[in-house]
Amino acid sequence: LAKTTQPISMDSYEGQEVNITCSHNNIATNDYITWYQQFPSQGPRFIIQGYKTKVTNEVASLFIPADRKSSTLSLPRVSLSDTAVYYCLVGDVRLYNFNKFYFGSGTKLNVKP
């Protein structure tokens, strides 16, 4: 039931910018795009959420093209501690909706020294 497709894994080096792209061809009008980070044996941690164009916070940027059929999570200057699995989810986050999230396979980011 997952509505997203991501690369299974990516490698990077410390200090580099990492861009993880997610495809969501069937995104609905009311769906938002949310990214989570998960470390082993921990619950997912919210990174960023957006609907269109660009969103930036203190840890990441999210780029969403006009057709919203994909999105790109950008992590500036990654460190070893950014090694984790990153999940892209789409869902209706309106206040009175159940906001169910179906997780896809996620992207395992491996940051090397």
Add this chain to the structure above:
Amino acid sequence: GAVVSQHPSRVICKSGTSVKIECRSLDFQATTMFWYRQFPKQSLMLMATSNEGSKATYEQGVEKDKFLINHASLTLSTLTVTSAHPEDSSFYICSARSRGSNEQYFGPGTRLTVT
């Protein structure tokens, strides 16, 4: 930010017994809570959605009589794995959504091992 706790963090039980996992929203009222299961090296699988004061809605393929969910208050939901078997061994994660928020907050997870 909003905090969701789970108890216990890990539990070992014998096959055939039941085990209860608690999920609490510590500083907000959770109108909706979700339960996920995650097997090693796999993604999270949504098991059920629970709304305060009403019956939980289970995803297809999840046995409601085996995984009992109770959302008795706006800060507490419990998942009881009944007659546990080794194949129920997994990482169980809850999440909660507060009234007036479009963000879902995840708990730290509970590692269940059935021997």
